[in-house]
Amino acid sequence: MKKNQARKLEVVESSTQKLNIDVLHKLTQRALYLSAQMIHRANHRSDKEKGDPKVGGHQSASASAIHILGALQLVVQSGFDHLAVKPHASPVNHAYNYLLKLLLKDDRSRFSKSEADIAMDGLRAFSKNGEPVFQSYHSHYDPDNHNYLPTGTVGIPPVNLGYLAHAYRFAEEHGYKVPKAAHFWALIGDSEFREGSLYEAMPDFAEREIGSLTWIVDYNRQSLDGHRISNKEIMNGNDDKRLERTAIANGWEVIQVRHGSFRKKVFAEAGGEQLQKFFEEVVKDYELQALLLVQDPKTLKEEMIKLMPELKTILSKMESSKLVTCLRDLGGHDYNELVEAMEKSKRSTRRPTLIIAHTIKGWGLSEAAACGNHSSLIGEEEINDLKKKTGIKGDALYESFSDGSEEGSYLKKRGDLLYEDILIQHQLKEENWSQFQKELQSNSLPDSLDINLKMVNYPHTQWMLGQLTAKLTRIANTPLDSKKLQKGQKELTESERVLKTPSEYLVSMAPDVGTSTNLNPAMDGKIFGAPVVEDVETELHVKDTKLPDLVPGEEISDRFLRFDISESNVMSCLGSYGQLRDLLGVPLLPLMTVYDFFIKRALDQYFYNLYWKSSFILVGTPAGVTLSPEGAQHGWKSDIQIPNQITWEPFYCLELDWILSESLQRHFNGNNAGRNGVLIRCVTRGADQKGMIQLLRKQARYKTQQVPMHPSQYSIEGAQDEASIENISVEEILNQVRQDTLKGGYYLIDYRGYAGYEPGDNVVNIFSMGSPTTEAIKASEELLQKGIYANVIVVTSPDLLVGNLAHADGYSHLKQELSIDDKLYLQPSDAMNGADVITLAGRRVPVVSVHDGEPGLLDNIGSIIGVKQESLAVRKHSKCGRPSDVYAFHGIDSQSVVEAAGKVLSETALEQIQVSSKLLASLHGSESPSRWQELWPTQESESES
Numbered sequence: 001m002k003k004n005q006a007r008k009l010e011v012v013e014s015s016t017q018k019l020n021i022d023v024l025h026k027l028t029q030r031a032l033y034l035s036a037q038m039i040h041r042a043n044h045r046s047d048k049e050k051g052d053p054k055v056g057g058h059q060s061a062s063a064s065a066i067h068i069l070g071a072l073q074l075v076v077q078s079g080f081d082h083l084a085v086k087p088h089a090s091p092v093n094h095a096y097n098y099l100l101k102l103l104l105k106d107d108r109s110r111f112s113k114s115e116a117d118i119a120m121d122g123l124r125a126f127s128k129n130g131e132p133v134f135q136s137y138h139s140h141y142d143p144d145n146h147n148y149l150p151t152g153t154v155g156i157p158p159v160n161l162g163y164l165a166h167a168y169r170f171a172e173e174h175g176y177k178v179p180k181a182a183h184f185w186a187l188i189g190d191s192e193f194r195e196g197s198l199y200e201a202m203p204d205f206a207e208r209e210i211g212s213l214t215w216i217v218d219y220n221r222q223s224l225d226g227h228r229i230s231n232k233e234i235m236n237g238n239d240d241k242r243l244e245r246t247a248i249a250n251g252w253e254v255i256q257v258r259h260g261s262f263r264k265k266v267f268a269e270a271g272g273e274q275l276q277k278f279f280e281e282v283v284k285d286y287e288l289q290a291l292l293l294v295q296d297p298k299t300l301k302e303e304m305i306k307l308m309p310e311l312k313t314i315l316s317k318m319e320s321s322k323l324v325t326c327l328r329d330l331g332g333h334d335y336n337e338l339v340e341a342m343e344k345s346k347r348s349t350r351r352p353t354l355i356i357a358h359t360i361k362g363w364g365l366s367e368a369a370a371c372g373n374h375s376s377l378i379g380e381e382e383i384n385d386l387k388k389k390t391g392i393k394g395d396a397l398y399e400s401f402s403d404g405s406e407e408g409s410y411l412k413k414r415g416d417l418l419y420e421d422i423l424i425q426h427q428l429k430e431e432n433w434s435q436f437q438k439e440l441q442s443n444s445l446p447d448s449l450d451i452n453l454k455m456v457n458y459p460h461t462q463w464m465l466g467q468l469t470a471k472l473t474r475i476a477n478t479p480l481d482s483k484k485l486q487k488g489q490k491e492l493t494e495s496e497r498v499l500k501t502p503s504e505y506l507v508s509m510a511p512d513v514g515t516s517t518n519l520n521p522a523m524d525g526k527i528f529g530a531p532v533v534e535d536v537e538t539e540l541h542v543k544d545t546k547l548p549d550l551v552p553g554e555e556i557s558d559r560f561l562r563f564d565i566s567e568s569n570v571m572s573c574l575g576s577y578g579q580l581r582d583l584l585g586v587p588l589l590p591l592m593t594v595y596d597f598f599i600k601r602a603l604d605q606y607f608y609n610l611y612w613k614s615s616f617i618l619v620g621t622p623a624g625v626t627l628s629p630e631g632a633q634h635g636w637k638s639d640i641q642i643p644n645q646i647t648w649e650p651f652y653c654l655e656l657d658w659i660l661s662e663s664l665q666r667h668f669n670g671n672n673a674g675r676n677g678v679l680i681r682c683v684t685r686g687a688d689q690k691g692m693i694q695l696l697r698k699q700a701r702y703k704t705q706q707v708p709m710h711p712s713q714y715s716i717e718g719a720q721d722e723a724s725i726e727n728i729s730v731e732e733i734l735n736q737v738r739q740d741t742l743k744g745g746y747y748l749i750d751y752r753g754y755a756g757y758e759p760g761d762n763v764v765n766i767f768s769m770g771s772p773t774t775e776a777i778k779a780s781e782e783l784l785q786k787g788i789y790a791n792v793i794v795v796t797s798p799d800l801l802v803g804n805l806a807h808a809d810g811y812s813h814l815k816q817e818l819s820i821d822d823k824l825y826l827q828p829s830d831a832m833n834g835a836d837v838i839t840l841a842g843r844r845v846p847v848v849s850v851h852d853g854e855p856g857l858l859d860n861i862g863s864i865i866g867v868k869q870e871s872l873a874v875r876k877h878s879k880c881g882r883p884s885d886v887y888a889f890h891g892i893d894s895q896s897v898v899e900a901a902g903k904v905l906s907e908t909a910l911e912q913i914q915v916s917s918k919l920l921a922s923l924h925g926s927e928s929p930s931r932w933q934e935l936w937p938t939q940e941s942e943s944e945s
Contacts, residue, residue, distance in 0.1 A: 079421020466518025760825025
């Protein structure tokens, strides 16, 4: 029986140290001023133009987190730790890093004082001459970006952080070198904690035993629009209690940092237990916010007694100043309490921890606790007062502490320690990457995985995905040493040995659709998880061996991450795993499958992954209305064009092979910048794979002789039957097609070089993408019967052919290599005058596009080239049915392609060259057709007549 033991995790001892509270408070006060000044300067730039949008800032939101981040950056965290900090507190991070001299250049050298000052003064500024600036929120482009997650969105970075912690553990348990001391911290706003993405991830993190994860809630009871007002009676407590109960129910440790040291001393006095009860059980969050704004001590006492009469005894004896201090002494502003909680969270190695740190929004500012202070700004006078309190003199806006001072000495020691960790991590990254490249250098990665398709009838691309991943999984789990082969294992061939190393780095995952997306071989007995269950199915002899074994294992071969129906979680996991190559030099390549329609459930996470520059493969399969039996709710596919993305939609299985092989090459060679996010769309509708080479053989460029040809079924005088002319080798043909495929598109049917081929008269270019290529082929054959040469160009990547990546090089593949152009071909028109002077019609070769998706995927081809285009696409909700019925319903079937070709050819024929208005007036001796339908009667118009 396969038996799984609980994960063995070592207890992490906390770093006990006596805190120099006086020094920490001075550093905190300086950071408060620096962050406030950064925001102030961002709002008072001299180059503001009329009509510019407001800048605003978050001085109060920064102030509420000033001690939390101080405890992390000045005391607890290491340089190996990762942080995801609520976006509105980013100036605080920058301020502390400024003090610690951790603003770094690309070569990881430290900024000079002047460079650091320029960066501090450049919050939200555009860098015109390469000078350092800070983005509005944490960004990859900031000079203190080391191990900081981008946080320009809420609810997503803390989730990505958790899966990054999981990726670290995966890498370590699979024998790769990672910093063992790394901890993963997220600072989250209390209003942000209503984001569904956080609640979706909480049980998953607990079940996966991610003990190196700590989420800290900045619980200041205010949001952007004002005070947060929760329903205390219905929710059985204030919102912090709800958070606590929710976290515990989902398997988390919870630490409430509610009271500061001063409060706790008061609680120990006579009657103090009543005051503690008041803060913990009686007063509502909204009421507490109001009490914080009361200026008169007498009124304050009266209101507190009104809320809880039992306080009368203790409050009547308490000095007013003591009461005010006690009221404002929240634990989120107490270094002793915060550091203790953070260190405790690191000791929980099997459970993630939620720290709820109670704070005051706007702490230390005049607008503390004021409703609506989220985006309000303090004035110049208060800024100057803050500066004066910190001891900064003169005109300097930004200043640290002198090296000889106690504060300067602390900062230097702490900053050097963190800087050393940063350098060690980068050294580790270089060593890991160098070692990996050495393993690859002896073998170049192949252009194909050589899946045999000869014995398969009408396979589909989703099936092919399963074959490709199954082969990589088998290679990864087969020992190179033949003596270590298990029973039934075959020794790897020489071509397979080349793939051994990269295969071991492939990590697959899916939101409960692994079996239905053909990942069975990658799943069977290869589930990586917290192994806390016994294989009772085997013990009881009830296991179905025809299905994948889903019991989590403890083997190095376990590389499949199993999820429930939680597309957002998996998408975040995909992005986090895709970061390890650039963070640690460990090039794990995550591959996620999901029903394409449900990518939109995780579009926010998907965009975040691309902005974060993660490297991954996302396979949306099955896709579009081609999944016709599922009907309307599975029939939507979006025109997604986002930087750092490349989208593929193969038609033939061989295309998918080439695409996946190239994606592996680019990821493992580190040359996928600008296209690191790979999105592949597959379908479950089969296609005639043998037809690919049969159609390619008919092209003139693949013949050994360049002579006039005619199609086999239509004899043309003076031309040879194309079937009678010898072809170049299949290998040569496929090599050229592979190159075109990987550039975004290729000619599947190409009549250039055929006798009777007259651009401007009887030629149309059909661009097809994905499964509707079957319809394009049928349409081309039918159009040939009408005397029209319809070329079929298969679009394999809209991004490369007509999207962002194509725009970068001027659509060179479309225009130059495929030779799709706007040349004007002059043809005689039907109108003649008595002197036999012919008017000329200037006609270009029109375009028809057909694909299973929104029009925006391909509808710009005509505008890029400058020709007429008819775009056939999905423009309405779908229905159930066979593909032929559903395609006809959407107007993307072969007959619709034929009619669209007739339409654009007819409309093009109506375009005439205007030689001269006087000359044309004298030549108009007969009438010409005025509507395209007169030149190309449709079945409908014929029936009407």
